[in-house]
Amino acid sequence: MVTLSEVARHARVTAATVSNVLRNREKVRPETAERVLQAIAELGYRPNLNARALAQGRSSTLALMLSNIANPFYPEFVLAAERAARKSGHFLMVCNTDDDAQIGRAYLNQIAGTFADGVLVMNTDIAMNELCISAMHNGPILLAMWEHPEKPPALPCVAVDFAQAGALAAKHLLELGHRKIGMLIGDGCGGLQDARSDGFRAALAAGGVACATAQMQVRDSIDAGHEACVTLMKKHPQLTAIFASNDLLAIGAIQALIGMGRAVPHDVSVIGITDIALAHQVRPALTTVAIQTAAVAELSISRLIQLIDAPVQVPSMAIGPPPELVVRDSTGPCKARASG
Amino acid sequence: MVTLSEVARHARVTAATVSNVLRNREKVRPETAERVLQAIAELGYRPNLNARALAQGRSSTLALMLSNIANPFYPEFVLAAERAARKSGHFLMVCNTDDDAQIGRAYLNQIAGTFADGVLVMNTDIAMNELCISAMHNGPILLAMWEHPEKPPALPCVAVDFAQAGALAAKHLLELGHRKIGMLIGDGCGGLQDARSDGFRAALAAGGVACATAQMQVRDSIDAGHEACVTLMKKHPQLTAIFASNDLLAIGAIQALIGMGRAVPHDVSVIGITDIALAHQVRPALTTVAIQTAAVAELSISRLIQLIDAPVQVPSMAIGPPPELVVRDSTGPCKARASG
Structure with a gap:
């Protein structure tokens, strides 16, 4: 040689x-x-x-591990995270774990402490104790988009108040007069989106509506949201509004309703959570609760860099900016209110 | 220590x-x-x-550099490439260059030959001679989705016959009787999509239609396609069909037409190129020419691994599977044919 x-x-x-x-x-x-x-x-x-x-010495590289790059939420997070990393003089490598804990573990072993000075982990199904062991041996891990700010994890994280996002969606539908409401709850990319649905249910209850009329667990995708909405509406044709725990499901639900001859929002209102770019691009444009993806990505990168520069013993949680209702064209007043 | x-x-x-x-x-x-x-x-x-x-020794890691992760075509390529890499025992790291040659260059210097045993490069605006110098010093680089199979580049590549994709779109519109056709040509993520538009134009000419009635260069996004389609239709209200050089533009065009009260495909047909997942998810579902993204990603990974295992002096080009027309609901017969 x-x-x-x-x-x-x-x-x-x-x-x-x-x-x-x-x-x-x-x-x-x-x-x-x-x-x-x-x-x-x-x-x-x-x-x-x-x-x-x-x-x-220092490689100045961060890694982002995420579960499903084909879900458009993740590329939007990646884009903002990469820009934020670069502004601070760091590179960002992205690893897609393909919704598989085994693969996630293999990537983590491959990159943590070698290529990457620090790792952002998002919904990867890797067990918390494995993440902790890796953090102990190989350097900082930060959990991005932690869904339960009321239950801080054993590692540093950036949390988002998803229960509040669900509550905002419920309040909006209640104000429009809806009482017969269906729910599509996403289950994928890191588990059931229960903080969102719990927040939604609690706000309905506070508004005097005992619970949603009907609900289904759905894998996170437009196609799955479409299919689930058809099933839901066949079983419960009286629904006047559908809450979906993420925008993909909501967009699929709108497509399904249009296909079934139900006008949106004239016959049925639909609301999502996230505010992916597609939400304003579909017709009718989707009413949703924005979780401020770019701001959360920036905060996550900045916290991870802090952790690398000054490791701490006690895990700390930062909370992202509060979710915000974005009213577009997929929700409207409940026509059936008088008879509700 | x-x-x-x-x-x-x-x-x-x-x-x-x-x-x-x-x-x-x-x-x-x-x-x-x-x-x-x-x-x-x-x-x-x-x-x-x-x-x-x-x-x-060998780190068993490949890198994929791409220009714009927010364009849904790229995440679909990433997903297939990552799965193919993993099947061969390799990890895949993704770097988003954010449509900026400077950033692309910085990533390439950071990863080629260090983290990555080989690099797939897709539409990154990095100059060919810089890529060649990096390949010489730091190990294999393969260009994925090369758009000009008739002009092999100075580095190994996997090419797609995009001119053929354009030609298939033109033949489909001609067979439906369209003669007054507008074009939206994507310009972004690695430059003007001219192989596609040249192929489209040539097939129109072969079908006896001198050229498209009107055309516009558009940045690759649903929003840009929407805006450009409004401009195009205001200027040329007689158009009965629109060819877009990629699906994002086509989806934006459909939204714009619906917004302007023009039914798709009853009043205006729309066809794209790529077949991203969104193409079958929007309503009306998009007729498009599939470029077999997953198959091209798999081929690219397998060629890159071959290059790593047995470097060659002469760059070689592999051609991906031929594009295929996928007829859905956004194209239909030209009603104005008799008067055209």
């Missing part, structure tokens, strides 16, 4: 100059750099870059 | 055992592993994992 010293001899420069050429060519005069590159090509030298990373 | 040997002494085991515990705990008896983990915790040992990666 050709060594760096041999390249240096061949190019009649010092090893440090070869190293400079490989790392940062601005420092070296163009003719010299040219000679070094020539020597590298002639000798077939392949720099041992793991050694280089080792010599330089 | 605590060393591995100190941990071994403290736990009364050999350094090799500590190493086994850190790498692969199945090999060590549970009591022993427990004692080692205890020692690690007590001494505050942090394994030097860059050194570990170095000792083990």
Whole structure:
């Protein structure tokens, strides 16, 4: 194997100059750099870059592990997280665990403490004790988009008040006069979205509506939301509103209602949670509760960098900005109110 | 700094055992592993994992650099590529370059030859000569989704016959009797989609239609497609069909037409290229030309792994499966045919 010293001899420069050429060519005069590159090509030298990373210390790279990149919420989080990381001089690598705890574990073992100085973990189904062991051995892990601010986890996290998001959706439907309400509750990408549905139910109860008329657990996707909405409406044709625990399900529900000849929002109102880009792009545009994805991504990156720079013993929780109702065209007054 | 040997002494085991515990705990008896983990915790040992990666040699990690993770085509490619990589025992890290050549370059310098044994590059705006220099110094680079199979690049690639995709779209509209056709040509995520529009134009000409009635360059997004379609239809209200060089633009065009009171496909037909998941999820479901994203992703991963295992001097091009027309509900016969 050709060594760096041999390249240096061949190019009649010092090893440090070869190293400079490989790392940062601005420092070296163009003719010299040219000679070094020539020597590298002639000798077939392949720099041992793991050694280089080792010599330089800090790799300045963060990793983001997420469960399902095909769910459009995640790419939106990635985009904001990557921009925030870069602003702070860090790179962000993304690992898709494909909704599989085994794969998540394998990625974590592969990257934590090696490629990545710190890892953001989002809904990956990896057991908390495994994450804790990895954090102990391999460096900081931060849980992004923790759904239960009332129950802080054993690791640092950025939480979002999803119960409040559910409550805002319920209040909106109640104010519009809806009483016969169906629920589609997402189950996927890190488990059942129960904080959202609990918050929704509690707000309905506070508004004097005992509970939702009908509910179904649904895997997170437009197709699944479509199918579930057809089943729900066949069984409960009297529903005047549907709450979905995320926007994908809500968009699928709108498509299903249109397909069944039920106008949205004239016959049935639909509301989601998240505010993915698609929410304003579909027709009718989706009323939803925005969880401020970009702001939560930025906060998560900034907390992770703090953890890397100054590790703490006690896990701490930061809460993202409060969810906000975004009224668009998929919700309207309940026509059947008088008879409700 | 605590060393591995100190941990071994403290736990009364050999350094090799500590190493086994850190790498692969199945090999060590549970009591022993427990004692080692205890020692690690007590001494505050942090394994030097860059050194570990170095000792083990091959990191078995591939990287995928792409321009815009928020465009749903990319997450679909990522999902298929990650699954294919994993089947071959490789990890896949994703880097989003945010449509910025500077950022792409920085990521490439950061990962090529260090974290990643090989890099897939997709529409990143990094200059070809920079990619070639990186490939020479840092190991294999493969260009995925090369749009011009008639012009092989200076690096290995997997190409898709996008001109053929455009031609299939044109033939479909011609067969439906359309003659007054508008075009929305995507410009973003790696440049103008000219292979697609050239193929479309050539097939129109072969069908006796001199050229599209009207065309616009549009940034790749639903919102941009929406806006451009409004402009196009105001200027050319006689159009009976719209070809968009990708599905996002086509979906935006459908939304715009509905908003303007033009029924799709009754008044205006719309066709796209790609077949992203959203194409079958919107209403009306989008007629499009499928470019077999998953198959192209799998082929790209398999060629990259071949390159890593047996580097070649001569760049070679593989062609992905041929594009296929997928007829759904957004295209129909031209009503104005007699008067056209």
